[in-house]
Amino acid sequence: SEWAEMARELTRASDRFREHLVACERALEPHVDWSLRAVLEGHEGAPGLDRVDVVQPVLFAVCSALVGLWRMVGIEPDGVVGHGLGELTAAYVAGALSLEDAALLVAQRSMVLAELAGQGAVARVSMPPDDLATALEGWDGQLTVAAIDGPNSALVAGVPSAVAELIAQVADATRLPIDYPRGTPALDPLRDTIVSQLEDGQISLGELEIPLYSTIRTDKIVSRELDAEYWSRNLRLPARFSDTVEKMLDDGYRF
Structure with missing residues (x-):
């Protein structure tokens, strides 16, 4: 808007x-x-x-x-x-x-x-890329790093339920208004x-x-x-x- x-x-x-x-x-x-x-x-x-x-x-x-x-x-x-x-x-x-x-x-x-549309979600995560890659290992491919925007800023995309769980577990993670799984195997x-x-x-x-x-x-x-x-x-x-x-x-x- x-x-x-x-x-x-x-x-x-x-x-x-x-x-x-x-x-x-x-x-x-x-x-x-x-x-x-x-x-x-x-x-x-x-x-x-x-x-x-x-x-x-x-x-x-x-x-x-x-x-x-x-x-x-x-x-x-x-x-x-x-x-x-x-x-x-x-x-x-x-x-x-x-x-x-x-x-x-x-x-x-x-x-x-x-x-x-409706099959994915995206979150912005404040975390170094290497730490983020390690954090995503336990998600069995449901989450993917979609973009690396800075030393401590990345986008993570995947199925909505997995993105929601990530946001609940990571303090510096915010969901973005995107409902498709950009940059993922989907x-x-x-x-x-x-x-x-x-x-x-x-x-x-x-x-x-x-x-x-x-x-x-x-x-x-x-x-x-x-x-x-x-x-x-x-x-x-x-x-x-x-x-x-x-x-x-x-x-x-x-x-």
């Missing part, structure tokens, strides 16, 4: 932001059955942001519009990195994807996750679906205009590597965000 309110305010205040949202809506129209504008403005009958197949395309639209606004005032990134869905946005910002192809990928990604049966959908989309990859860092590889990546297989791994494997940011710092970037 905070993102939606921010978008409404920026739409009123900035022609550039509004124009980019309109362009995003046009790019998404062939792939979704709802209106970006209606969702952001809270129109009656519009789907809610609690649906993964709605919130992810909306987040992509708002984030990419923000980048367009920053660029208008002279703020140009020297390099980009994204977390989960944010990696698709980063690929668009870096020039690897056109707006239309990025919108297609985001829509397909979110629809795959929607098939698992996505394995959908791998072929993900790859075939993305391949059928005939995505055209452009040359990178600025460096793009991958949270799967924790290093720079070139556009030709951003194929269907890569984006299926983006869904399935942990986002090693902390390690990637450390690599960028080692390479001389400052945030």
Whole structure:
């Protein structure tokens, strides 16, 4: 809801932001059955942001519009990195994807996750990665590290009952409003679906205009590597965000 309110305010205040949202809506129209504008403005009958197949395309639209606004005032990134869905946005910002192809990928990604809605849960846990890995050994594969966001911050995903038990046992664990098992083996049966959908989309990859860092590889990546297989791994494997940011710092970037 905070993102939606921010978008409404920026739409009123900035022609550039509004124009980019309109362009995003046009790019998404062939792939979704709802209106970006209606969702952001809270129109009656519009789907809610609690649906993964709605919130992810909306987040992509708002984030990419923000980048367009920053660029208008002279703020140009020297390099980009994204977390989960944010990696698709980063690929668009870096020039690897056109707006239309990025919108297609985001829509397909979110629809795959929607098939698992209600089957998972995610918690943020304040614990060093090694300690967390040890703590999860007793869960018989029901819990998976979905992301490592910092030296003492990680996301754990799995079946809802196991996530609830983890939160009850670990002091610094908080459930997030995510109801699908991101980054877990539950996505394995959908791998072929993900790859075939993305391949059928005939995505055209452009040359990178600025460096793009991958949270799967924790290093720079070139556009030709951003194929269907890569984006299926983006869904399935942990986002090693902390390690990637450390690599960028080692390479001389400052945030």
